[in-house]
Amino acid sequence: MDPLLLLLLLHGLLLLPLAALLLYRHSPPFQFLCKVAFFNCWIVALATLLSPVAALRGRSVENMRLLRAALLPLKHLYGIRMRVRDSELLRLPGPFVIVCNHQASLDLMGMVEVIPERCVPIAKRELLYLGTVGWACWLSGIIFIDRCRRDAAIEVIARTASAMRQENLSVWVFPEGTRNPGKSMLPFKRGAFHLAVQAQVPIVPIVISPYWDFFSPEEKRFTSGTCTIRVLPRVETLGLSPKDVPKLTESVRQAMAEALAEMSMSDHRDQDMEQPLLGPGEDRGSPQGQGDTARSRK
Ligand SMILES: CCCCCCCC/C=C\CCCCCCCC(=O)SCCNC(=O)CCNC(=O)[C@H](O)C(C)(C)COP(=O)(O)OP(=O)(O)OC[C@H]1O[C@@H](n2cnc3c(N)ncnc32)[C@H](O)[C@@H]1OP(=O)(O)O
Numbered sequence: 001m002d003p004l005l006l007l008l009l010l011h012g013l014l015l016l017p018l019a020a021l022l023l024y025r026h027s028p029p030f031q032f033l034c035k036v037a038f039f040n041c042w043i044v045a046l047a048t049l050l051s052p053v054a055a056l057r058g059r060s061v062e063n064m065r066l067l068r069a070a071l072l073p074l075k076h077l078y079g080i081r082m083r084v085r086d087s088e089l090l091r092l093p094g095p096f097v098i099v100c101n102h103q104a105s106l107d108l109m110g111m112v113e114v115i116p117e118r119c120v121p122i123a124k125r126e127l128l129y130l131g132t133v134g135w136a137c138w139l140s141g142i143i144f145i146d147r148c149r150r151d152a153a154i155e156v157i158a159r160t161a162s163a164m165r166q167e168n169l170s171v172w173v174f175p176e177g178t179r180n181p182g183k184s185m186l187p188f189k190r191g192a193f194h195l196a197v198q199a200q201v202p203i204v205p206i207v208i209s210p211y212w213d214f215f216s217p218e219e220k221r222f223t224s225g226t227c228t229i230r231v232l233p234r235v236e237t238l239g240l241s242p243k244d245v246p247k248l249t250e251s252v253r254q255a256m257a258e259a260l261a262e263m264s265m266s267d268h269r270d271q272d273m274e275q276p277l278l279g280p281g282e283d284r285g286s287p288q289g290q291g292d293t294a295r296s297r298k
């Protein structure tokens with residue numbers, strides 16, 4: 001090959017990372033893409049690294065600790081400050097069902113921030129087929145349901161209800177049943193509430209504040225920011241029967257919707273925001289507000 005051409009090619013190769021770096025710093029959509037890709041790569045990498053360790057123990061809720069440890073560093077990498085309100089409401093003597101709003105995959109960061117000991121999420125069956133990620137989830141005792149087959153899902157819930165009492169197991173459910181980036185919550189599926197009534201355990205609602213300040217897939221924006229997680233008072237189900245489930249579902253949803261609306265109003269941006277390790281965050285000096293949350297300071 002012509003040495004001159006080779007030299008040019010080498011220069012080109014050296015310039016490529018530089019160009020990517022420049023693009024990352026100056027193009028929010030490119031930054032969004034990189035950050036989302038990194039999020040998924042992190043999960044695949046950690047699942048691949050830790051699954052063999054988890055496999056030594058076999059399928060067990062104890063592996064949820066590994067899963068937590070794997071996901072906890074993400075908030076530092078992304079410069080997302082987590083504020084947890086009323087976490088003491090999660091300290092209950094027995095098992096319970098947590099219901100939480102579901103905006104995006106980012107919820108995993110909030111989930112590992114507050115998820116108590118001996119608690120497993122319910123997840124869609126599709127996650128099982130994500131290679132080592134599915135394997136890691138299975139090893140951690142995550143409960144899978146097939147959302148397209150209601151009878152099978154109801155059967156899994158019934159088995160989970162007895163396991164909850166026998167094994168002192170709590171369960172985390174996203175009752176919207178799917179990710180919802182919208183400003184209000186979707187109608188709730190009833191599985192979580194049937195589960196709590198069947199097991200006769202309390203329901204603890206958790207609300208994660210909207211991500212608009214720092215994360216918007218539509219606008220391809222992903223900066224640093226603050227996320228608030230609020231634990232609401234538990235709702236008892238002792239003595240309730242299946243016929244009470246619709247009312248129970250509605251009242252819990254109402255309480256969560258009110259908390260969400262309240263949290264959407266308050267300003268989540270803080271002066272002492274954490275600096276992301278993954279490069280530039282948001283322009284803190286910028287006067288024009290991003291997202292459409294009210295900027296009233298408390
Ligand atoms: C080891 C180291 C590793 C390191 C690496 C880290 C890797 C980590 C990676 C990843 C971590 C994991 C992350 C997990 C997060 C995943 C999140 C998700 O996947 S969210 C999607 C799944 N969640 C749900 O779908 C909610 C639960 N679903 C339900 O509750 C539904 O109710 C369901 C599926 C059971 C049925 O859905 P329907 O669409 O038919 O809707 P309906 O309105 O609820 O029910 C219809 C009728 O059935 C009755 N029904 C529902 N459930 C019942 C039940 N259990 N018993 C009796 N009747 C029931 C209801 O009462 C209703 O009947 P009437 O209208 O009242 O007459």
Ligand SMILES: CCCCCCCCCCCCCC(=O)OC[C@@H](O)COP(=O)(O)O
Nearest residue numbers: 040043044104105124130131133177178179
């Ligand atoms: C073989 C490699 C594949 C790469 C996979 C990347 C791993 C990412 C795993 C992230 C788990 C996120 C959990 C989550 O948030 O699931 C979404 C469901 O709750 C709702 O699903 P949907 O909105 O109804 O599609």
